[in-house]
Amino acid sequence: MNKRDLVRLCRYYDGKDDSGTLTGNDVMFYFYEQxxxxxxxxIQSGEADEVRFFGEMLDDYNRAGLEDFESGDDTPKTIKALLFNRYNHWCQGDGFKEFYIKEYRKAIE
Known part of the structure; x- marks a missing residue:
């Protein structure tokens, strides 16, 4: 996939270097999608460290029992795993599902 294809899978990141008028959590989502x-x-260019990092995030996401979480919302699992990783870094605890639904998924509702 090229950059344009990947950006189409994002809810906040539009391919630009600046988040524009976004505020609050939307800026954070923009940054993480970027x-x-x-x-x-x-990864596509063969940088192994990034492959390992994505694999570790996916492993953590799956171990948390989230492998099928919101599977029909068209968000790539690797974006969800990244958001889960960052949620656990900043919030440490339960609540990711609620956070994801209320704060991230809202962009499609």
Missing amino acids: KWVQWNLM
Whole structure:
């Protein structure tokens, strides 16, 4: 997938270097989606560290029992795993599902 294809899978990141008028959590989502696109492009170019990092995030996400969480919302599992990783880094505890639904998924409702 090229950058344009990856950006189409994002809810907040639009491919630009600036988040524009976004505020609050939307800026954070923009930043993480931007990183997700960059990491995917790095993986495609063969940068092994990023492959390992994505694998570890996916493993943690699956071990938490989230492998089928919101599977019909068209968000790539790797974006969800990244958001789960960051949620656990900043919030440490239960609540990811509620956070995801209320704060991230709202973009499609």
